[in-house]
Amino acid sequence: xxxxxxxxVAISYLTLVFLYLPLAGVAVFSVNEARRGLVWKxxxxxxYYKLFQNEWILEAxxxxxxxxxxxxLVATLLGTVLAIGMDRFPWRSHTSNFLDTILxxxxxxxxxxxxxxxxxxxxxxxxxxxxxxxxxxxxxIGHITFQVAFVALVVRSRLVAIGREVEExxxxxxxxxxxxxxxxxxxxxxxxxxxxxxxxxxLSLDDFVISFFTAGPESQTLPLFIFAAVRRGVTPxxxxxxxxxxxxxVVLVVxxxxxxxxxxx
Amino acid sequence: MMKRTDSLITWYGELTTRNRLLKRGSVxxxxxxxxxxxxxxxxxxxxxxxxxxxxxxxGELEWVFTLENYKRLAGxxxxxxTADYLLILWRSIxxxxxxxxxxxxxxxxxxxxxxxxxxxxxxxxLTLVIIPFxxxxxxxxxxxxxxxxxxxxxxxxxxxxxxxxxxxxxYPNAFAVYLGMVSMFLPxxxxxxxxxxxxxxxxxxxxxxxxxxxxxxxxxxxxxxQTLPGLSVGIILTFVPAMGMFVxxxxxxxxxxxxxxxxxxxxxxxxxxxxFGAAISxxxxxxxMVGLQIYRRKGKEIEVV
Numbered sequence: 001x002x003x004x005x006x007x008x009v010a011i012s013y014l015t016l017v018f019l020y021l022p023l024a025g026v027a028v029f030s031v032n033e034a035r036r037g038l039v040w041k042x043x044x045x046x047x048y049y050k051l052f053q054n055e056w057i058l059e060a061x062x063x064x065x066x067x068x069x070x071x072x073l074v075a076t077l078l079g080t081v082l083a084i085g086m087d088r089f090p091w092r093s094h095t096s097n098f099l100d101t102i103l104x105x106x107x108x109x110x111x112x113x114x115x116x117x118x119x120x121x122x123x124x125x126x127x128x129x130x131x132x133x134x135x136x137x138x139x140x141i142g143h144i145t146f147q148v149a150f151v152a153l154v155v156r157s158r159l160v161a162i163g164r165e166v167e168e169x170x171x172x173x174x175x176x177x178x179x180x181x182x183x184x185x186x187x188x189x190x191x192x193x194x195x196x197x198x199x200x201x202x203l204s205l206d207d208f209v210i211s212f213f214t215a216g217p218e219s220q221t222l223p224l225f226i227f228a229a230v231r232r233g234v235t236p237x238x239x240x241x242x243x244x245x246x247x248x249x250v251v252l253v254v255x256x257x258x259x260x261x262x263x264x265x
Numbered sequence: 266m267m268k269r270t271d272s273l274i275t276w277y278g279e280l281t282t283r284n285r286l287l288k289r290g291s292v293x294x295x296x297x298x299x300x301x302x303x304x305x306x307x308x309x310x311x312x313x314x315x316x317x318x319x320x321x322x323x324g325e326l327e328w329v330f331t332l333e334n335y336k337r338l339a340g341x342x343x344x345x346x347t348a349d350y351l352l353i354l355w356r357s358i359x360x361x362x363x364x365x366x367x368x369x370x371x372x373x374x375x376x377x378x379x380x381x382x383x384x385x386x387x388x389x390x391l392t393l394v395i396i397p398f399x400x401x402x403x404x405x406x407x408x409x410x411x412x413x414x415x416x417x418x419x420x421x422x423x424x425x426x427x428x429x430x431x432x433x434x435x436y437p438n439a440f441a442v443y444l445g446m447v448s449m450f451l452p453x454x455x456x457x458x459x460x461x462x463x464x465x466x467x468x469x470x471x472x473x474x475x476x477x478x479x480x481x482x483x484x485x486x487x488x489x490x491q492t493l494p495g496l497s498v499g500i501i502l503t504f505v506p507a508m509g510m511f512v513x514x515x516x517x518x519x520x521x522x523x524x525x526x527x528x529x530x531x532x533x534x535x536x537x538x539x540x541f542g543a544a545i546s547x548x549x550x551x552x553x554m555v556g557l558q559i560y561r562r563k564g565k566e567i568e569v570v
Contacts, residue, residue, distance in 0.1 A: 004377065004378055004381040007374075008374040008377055008378055009378060011371065011374040011375070011378075012374050012375045012378035012379075015371050015374070015375050015451070016375075016393060016394075018447075018448060018451075019393075019394075019397045019448055019451065019452070020393075020397070021412060022405065022408030022409045022411065022412045022448070023397070023400065023404075023405065023408050025408060025411050025412045025417070026404070026407070026408045026411055029411065037416065038411070038414060038416040038417065039416060078296055078297040078300055079297060081293050081296060081297060082293070082294060082296070082297030082298065084293055085290050085291075085292075085293030085294035085295075085297070086294065088290070089286055089287060089289070089290030089293075090276065090283060090286060090287070091287075091290065099294070099298070102298070102301055102302075102305070102306065103301075105305060105306075105309075106305070107501070107502075107505070108501065108505055108553070108554075108557060109505065109550060109553065110505055110506060110508050110509025110510075110526075110549060110550075110553060111506065111509060112509035112511060112526050112529055112530070112546070112549070113309075113312070113509065113529075113546045113549060113550055114305070114308075114309075116312060116529055116533060116542055116543065116546045117308035117309050117311065117312040117546070118304070118308055119533050119539070120308065120311050120312050120315050120539055120543065121304070121307065121308035121311050121312075123326075123539070124311060141304055142304075144300065144304075145300070145301065145304040145305050148297055148300060148301060149301070149305075152297065164277050167277055167278070168277045168278040169278070170278070171277060171278025171279045172278045177289075202399055205401070206399065206401050206402065208401070208402055208403050208512060209509075209511070209512075212530075213530075213533060222401075223401055223402070223403045223404075226401075226403050226404060226407065227403045227512070230403075230407050230410065230516060234407070234411075238407075239411075242401075242404045242407065242408075245400075245401055245404060246400055246404065249396060249399050249400050249401070250396055252399070253392060253395050253396050253399055254392065257388065257392060257395070261388075
């Protein structure tokens with residue numbers, strides 16, 4: 001099957017154009033001189049300079065990063081431990097089925113429902129403590145919640161893949177629990193944990209819905225900022241910001257690809 | 266039966282008892298499960314309860330149990346029956362299904378195309394699909410908003426052909442929503458499907474062709490069964506978020522082409538009607554489950570992730 005039907009080739013190219021054309025449009029207008037409207041007035045990079053002087057955007061970028069890093073750290077830890085707990089012990093089938101179902105909830109339920117339920121739950125929790133006011137902490141809790149499930153699923157599939165022979169050998173050689181975890185399991189699991197953390201990090205950066213529902217007035221993130229800007233009327237700065245985020249995505253994707261491919265080798 | 270659980274067993278090289286093992290396992294499960302219980306399961310249950318409550322005059326919750334929210338969702342109001350909300354639910358499921366279907370149709374050729382590239386450049390082509398997969402949803406939705414605006418060639422062409430008035434944008438309408446939705450979710454199908462297509466056993470396809478199977482039969486009997494695992498993951502990854510999508514219809518659909526996601530967002534935003542929002546969420550959840558169930562019945566077993 002080295003020869004591809006011309007129709008298939010044509011459809012594939014068109015599909016890729018369909019995916020990239022709008023993004024290319026944004027990139028083009030990010031270097032357009034015109035302040036208003038979508039008419040080409042000449043090349044400039046001034047919108048990028050302005051971007052780095054815009055306090056709102058810098059703060060939103062900082063929030064986005066803080067949220068992603070914080071939630072990823074917590075979720076990776078929780079998810080990894082959860083995966084080990086689920087996979088390495090002789091649970092009865094109904095227990096493991098139950099755990100399995102809970103883990104799959106974020107996959108099979110639209111995120112807007114998770115967002116809605118968090119709004120309501122935080123609303124009730126506010127009677128207990130004021131830390132549940134809408135804001136960065138609530139957003140972080142929301143992100144961790146769906147991230148934990150994804151990390152646990154990724155790490156668990158790695159646990160299944162590495163099997164138990166090495167562990168068993170370590171046990172036969174009188175490894176203690178702690179030694180086993182530290183010197184045998186974690187090194188073998190690292191690629192899975194890394195992949196899970198990467199997934200969690202990107203999910204957090206990408207998330208709009210959960211953030212939108214749980215954000216407070218002080219906790220703008222970049223996606224929220226762009227969404228709000230579109231409704232107010234877009235400035236070329238937004239094009240520049242979007243282009244930068246797209247470039248960052250490209251870099252992240254290529255880097256992850258490199259790392260995972262090197263590990264495969 | 267209880268006695269047996271406490272006897273010594275060997276568990277992958279470890280001499281221990283079942284109880285001791287399960288105790289250790291529980292300690293490991295505890296933090297993650299506690300978190301998921303507290304912030305996933307419990308809020309879900311709270312949402313169910315709230316959907317039976319009443320909205321107070323200022324948007325607060327009143328602990329008066331009622332079926333009013335569900336009646337309202339079904340279209341019954343003080344002024345008689347309307348199909349408005351049911352129409353939005355119906356539209357959402359149609360949009361999600363059509364989006365999934367088109368994404369699948371476009372993904373197969375793309376996967377075959379990538380799989381047929383020489384090995385060195387294959388990763389590059391694959392990366393071209395992965396990048397939009399990870400590009401922020403809001404940016405991609407806005408990008409369509411930009412491309413369809415009146416100053417752009419597409420809107421100019423459409424107005425020249427008389428589809429839209431002069432100087433009008435190509436949104437908000439159903440067409441724009443579909444464009445946005447398909448481009449949003451296409452990579453969600455392509456990537457998992459590619460994992461299956463890459464491992465496809467072409468000798469079966471050749472065998473089918475040797476036996477004079479028609480193209481349709483080659484696809485349904487030699488290709489489809491082999492790619493079903495990847496396809497299933499792709500369909501779930503697309504259908505579920507497509508059901509709850511609200512960024513795309515918000516930017517490209519406008520008030521006339523609302524989906525259930527917008528309706529829910531409205532209740533938690535401007536209308537501040539949590540009980541009704543909760544009831545719509547329940548409706549969305551049931552619809553999603555029904556949709557997945559229909560698919561599950563048609564397409565044998567589903568392996569997620």
